[in-house]
């Protein structure tokens with residue numbers, strides 16, 4: 001088995017339209033190699049190889065704090081930010097600290113599949129609220145909160161992917177974010193903002209973050225280098241109140257864990273401080289925009305009229321709604337027979353049946369010719385099955 005070619009269960013020789021990670025040619029391999037060589041050469045290699053500070057690599061913290069304040073005017077200080085082992089590790093850590101099994105958490109319908117897994121592992125009681133093309137439907141959220149309050153219940157937090165959402169590609173509007181913040185204050189729940197795609201914006205500006213709009217109050221915001229540098233480094237960050245960060249930093253896991261992945265964090269710090277990361281992000285935006293445009297053009301020319309899809313302004317994903325006669329399970333098995341793999345909609349819902357006519361396509365990993373060919377296969381199958 002060629003491990004390099006098969007991350008996340010990619011079947012060799014297939015068209016993996018499900019894979020939500022960067023293509024090999026989008027990883028800055030030469031740039032990272034230069035950083036590693038320089039670090040090795042200067043004799044300072046020991047700083048890569050020992051335990052690290054609990055809060056994370058100090059240079060990387062300083063870089064991120066300065067960047068957030070410069071680009072978003074966030075007004076945070078180093079007490080508000082810690083380095084984590086990727087956003088997924090952050091979701092796990094927040095879940096362990098903020099909830100006990102049986103607690104209620106709110107998620108979007110649909111929402112990020114792997115976060116739902118973590119909440120299930122932790123035996124949380126997930127309640128979902130539908131989204132439209134502006135994000136969560138605030139009236140439905142309020143209705144759910146009122147219903148819970150009438151039974152003396154309240155959610156611990158609302159988990160949201162605010163920008164270019166996984167799986168739908170939708171970005172929540174500023175107005176919806178404000179409505180959620182108002183409800184979070186009225187009903188007393190935290191907001192966990194998994195903001196892993198905001199740097200991959202193709203045009204225009206993304207609305208301010210929940211963290212920024214709420215002045216940091218009761219919001220925990222996650223970021224990652226997985227989408228804009230390399231997921232194998234396993235480095236992300238968490239922004240929250242100084243009290244929350246202190247609580248996490250002093251947790252048993254970090255006390256002995258020596259900080260999140262000190263080796264990778266030192267590399268990422270050097271890479272960022274050299275200016276290379278921000279230049280790479282700028283370049284990536286153009287690359288992903290081109291792939292998004294190609295995917296949309298292929299959908300336009302290949303899909304029967306009854307299929308609907310989103311037009312994301314950034315990120316990795318396009319979300320399709322199939323005609324009522326076409327079930328995603330059937331489409332999945334027929335597509336796989338032709339070597340085309342996508343992410344079934346069913347994984348993204350608390351109740352999998354809600355995703356029976358949906359699927360997610362990723363344009364981040366496959367080559368442009370594969371992207372076109374894969375979408376064409378799906379279009380032909382759907383046209384046959386819809387008859």
Ligand SMILES: Cc1ncc(COP(=O)(O)O)c(C=O)c1O
Nearest residue numbers: 020086087088112161166224226
């Ligand atoms: C919403 C969301 N959160 C987290 C992740 C994973 O991030 P990380 O690699 O930093 O754990 C992904 C990747 O697919 C994602 O889409």
